[in-house]
Amino acid sequence: MLTKSPLEAWIAGKTGCPQLVREQLEQYQLKQLRNTVRLAKAKSPFYRSRLAGFAAEEIQDFAGFARLPFTYPRDISENSLRFVCTGQADITRIVTLQTSGTTGRPKRLYFTKMDQELTIDFFHHGMRSLTGPDDRILILLPWQTPGSVGDLLKTALRRMKVHPLPYGPVSDPQAAVSFAQKSGATAIVGIPVQVLAMARHPQGHLLRNKIKNVLLSTDYVPQAICRALEAAWGCAVFQHYGMTEMGLGGGVQCGALRGYHLREADLFFEIVDPVSGETLPEGETGEVVFTTLTREGMPLIRYRTGDLSSFMPGRCPCGTVLRSMAVVRNRIDSFIQLGAGEITLSALDEKLFAFDFILDYKAYVKNDGQQERLQLVLKTVDGKKADFDAVMQSVLALPSLQDLGLHRFKLEVSEQPDLTAFTDGRAKRTITLIRQTHA
Ligand SMILES: [Zn+2]
Known part of the structure; x- marks a missing residue:
């Protein structure tokens, strides 16, 4: 039987609605959007100037919010410190991302301890879509740096009483298959082509019926890779959507394996026309734009991700009131x-x-x-x-x-x-x- 996305009960708790109702969630989001705009205008030199002339109190509905200007990746690479809303002493993690843009300047993202805690909490609840207490989860993502994605995931799994097996990115598929086998892994979290390299390795068949679930993250996930993993191991393949700017986590599929359910208490998502910037209705494909609702260190307002997707019409078969965002397959520049x-x-x-x-x-x-x-x-x-x-x-x-x-x-x-x-x-x-x- 298909169980409801575990994100629903989690978001209900965070938003103070015991029974999650879409209208109440949206009221919560509007309140948090106003709070984010207030915080950003008060503390961030970038937003003080970018949002001059926009008052938080005027945001009464999502159409009102959509009048605010966008934030672009180049705004961050030009001067990331101008986004920071806390003192430097409160920043516990700085991530530097190389950009391919013409300036070649890296983007820096700043997070407080509480920002990182919110990500751990998302992983903790999101992973319930595919894991239970007896699982042993192989983590094929970077984990050695404190605050890295694999490190936060490891902490989240321990909270769930699930056994994490931190390994790191795969450079030698045979060694990774052997580690998975010896350590008794029952699920894998990894990067699509690296997990594929394990499955297609001559020894990959050793994990058949051992690996029950795979969560693919970090890169776009081709359907052909999902099918190949399902066929090789007899497993279910889930997809996670996120980027560093979102605080690593953005959304995850439920057992229906349809669209992603989103971290709606921490992030507000919009789909906009990549050319005109107009917000698009449900069902229409455009650029994914998000605003942080609970971020302390470096809130982002209407951030243009460059990813293409749409909100899927109708309810997810799992029965949640959360929205489903179609799986991202392309960027605007692909x-x-x-x-x-x-x-x-x-x-x-x-x-x-x-x-x-x-x-x-x-x-x-x-x-x-x-x-x-x-x-x-x-x-x-x-x-x-x-x-x-x-x-x-x-x-x-x-x-x-x-x-x-x-x-x-x-x-x-x-x-x-x-x-x-x-x-x-x-x-x-x-x-x-x-x-x-x-x-
Ligand atoms: Zn669902």
């Missing part, structure tokens, strides 16, 4: 123009990860003015025959490539055996666009 059409990372993901010999890939689109070239560099399973012709056929069947006409388009497939070449410090995969101009 559409690459090819002639009159376009190609996305997610379209390539679904084609490529369906091949049982592919573990990861990089994609480059090159244009020399005459011809579009799509270059795919594959990481394949050691010792398994890689059928490049089949890969070519499958990718060429993408409708956007069909329309191009082969005389204007060239596909190249090659291999790169070194997995480290694929994990160059960036958690999220991208398509690289290279425009070649003639001298």
Whole structure:
């Protein structure tokens, strides 16, 4: 039987509504939005100037809130300290994120002890979707630094009386499979391509019927990877959505495996038109924007994530009053123009990860003015025959490539055996666009 998302009872407790009712939750969110705007205007030099002319008291409904200006990632990388609302002594964790923007300046995010506590509390309740007291959870995320995602997850699992097995990111799939087997892991939390590398390793079958649940996080999750893990291990595959700016955690799927249920007592989410910035109704796809409702160190107001999603209409089959946000598959910058059409990372993901010999890939689109070239560099399973012709056929069947006409388009497939070449410090995969101009 499908059980209701455990986030509902948790959010009910946090918002002071014993029986969670959507209208009461929204009243709570509006009150917290006003509090956040008040705090940010009083303490953050950035928001004092950005929100000059906007009064917290004027926010009476969500339409009123939507009149506030957005916060962009570049605002943080330009001067992150101007966002901080506490004294430096209250900051217990600073995260530096490298950005790929033109300035190349890193983004810094500041958290207080209470901010980190709220994340632990979310993990504690969110993990109940997929774990119980007898579980042993293998954590394939960085955990050695205090306050890192794996460290907070470990603390949360201990609170649940669930046994954490901190391991870290996977560089040697065989060693990770062996550790999972010896330690009696019953569930895994990890990065999609790294968990896939374990499942597709020749020893990966040893975890069949041992691993009952997998939670994938950090990167977009191709459906083809979920299907591959389910088939390899006979497990259920859940997805988590979050980013450092959200305080690491944002939302998690319930047993219905539909959209994510969100951390609605701590974060207010909107979907906006990426071009006009207008808020979009339920069911329409746009950019995910969030506002922190309980953050102390560095509140963010209408932060543009660059991720694309929508609110799913109708109730989740689990019966919760919480909203469901569709699984994020693309970013606004993951559409690459090819002639009159376009190609996305997610379209390539679904084609490529369906091949049982592919573990990861990089994609480059090159244009020399005459011809579009799509270059795919594959990481394949050691010792398994890689059928490049089949890969070519499958990718060429993408409708956007069909329309191009082969005389204007060239596909190249090659291999790169070194997995480290694929994990160059960036958690999220991208398509690289290279425009070649003639001298
Ligand atoms: Zn649900």
